[in-house]
Amino acid sequence: AFRHTLLQEVVYAELFTGERLRLHAGFARALEARATTASPAPVAELAYHWDAARDDRRALVAHVDSAMAAERVYAHAEAHSHYERAIELWDRLPHSEAEALVPGDRVALIQRAAEAASLAGEHARAIELGRTAILAVDPATDPVRAGLLNERLRWFLWEAGDQRAAAEAVRAALVLIPADPPSEPRARALAHLGGVLLFAGSF
16 A cells, blocks of 8 residues: 555656566456455456456456446446447457357357447447448358448437438448348337438328
């Protein structure tokens, strides 16, 4: 423990890189060792220390856990920050290894980051992430998923105030999602197109 924060900062600044890595990793392990079912480890703190220890595998898991924990208490800006860092860490690892560590795939991670960004008011970033997710899915092999990603982009565009682009996105979704057989994804896209047209005054 340090009496003053400034003294702590001075000592930390004088550490060699290897010392910092070992201390952060040791602190993260100590947090995990103290965790119980009733008192789980503080995931945001774990994310910080595993990240600072440059342990990309553990940091990825901790950042995703932190993002989900933030979502549960409506801390959307914090969730967005953790998801963004998780995407960076994912890209440092072999994708098969990353997929084994956290639920879903890279597209799902990007989509969650986009949703958190939109809820945090970061509309331009939400749109950028939404389009990145769309480009990562081959519509020829998975038209329904590609369609649903377009339908979700509709929300980001609408929240950004671009009603015309929102309508175009949901229409693109309807081109991709087959009409036959009838399905929940197509019904959802049709309902959202109806909503866009309603608020645009096209009764």
